[in-house]
Amino acid sequence: MLRHRKLEHRFVKHVPDSLESGVLYVSVEYGIVSHLCCCGCGEEVVTPLSPTDWRLVFNGETVSLSPSVGNWSLRCRSHYVIDRGRVIEAGSWTEAQIAARRHKDKAEKARYFGYPAASGSAEKLAPPAATSGWWSRIWRWLVR
Numbered sequence: 001m002l003r004h005r006k007l008e009h010r011f012v013k014h015v016p017d018s019l020e021s022g023v024l025y026v027s028v029e030y031g032i033v034s035h036l037c038c039c040g041c042g043e044e045v046v047t048p049l050s051p052t053d054w055r056l057v058f059n060g061e062t063v064s065l066s067p068s069v070g071n072w073s074l075r076c077r078s079h080y081v082i083d084r085g086r087v088i089e090a091g092s093w094t095e096a097q098i099a100a101r102r103h104k105d106k107a108e109k110a111r112y113f114g115y116p117a118a119s120g121s122a123e124k125l126a127p128p129a130a131t132s133g134w135w136s137r138i139w140r141w142l143v144r
């Protein structure tokens, strides 16, 4: 069960050392989103923003994070989706599902960063796309 059904977002430069529950801290500058686990266990959950990790959508009022947040390494093993500030329970996964997701993550990172995946793919890999200045422009606009 989730204790927090809503997260208020807070754009920050640095994620503070002690987090408030029910708050999603977003550091665009460092590409880090952090919050206390929505189950209420008090563990900090860090979701890095990158083309191979999480993506954040800010619609001007609320934020969404995708894919879902699966806290498999925490004792609570909570799993939820953050959609427009709402926290939606996503159900627990089996060990096989978790392993499959980790494998997929690894393969995605391998593709993106340009080294062959464990399977030894020999295809020619494109260089990583240059980081666009889009976020930094949004960020400057937000903090001015």
Ligand SMILES: [Zn+2]
Pocket (backbone or CB within 6 Å): 037, 038, 039, 040, 041, 042, 043, 071, 074, 076, 077, 078
């Ligand atoms: Zn938890």
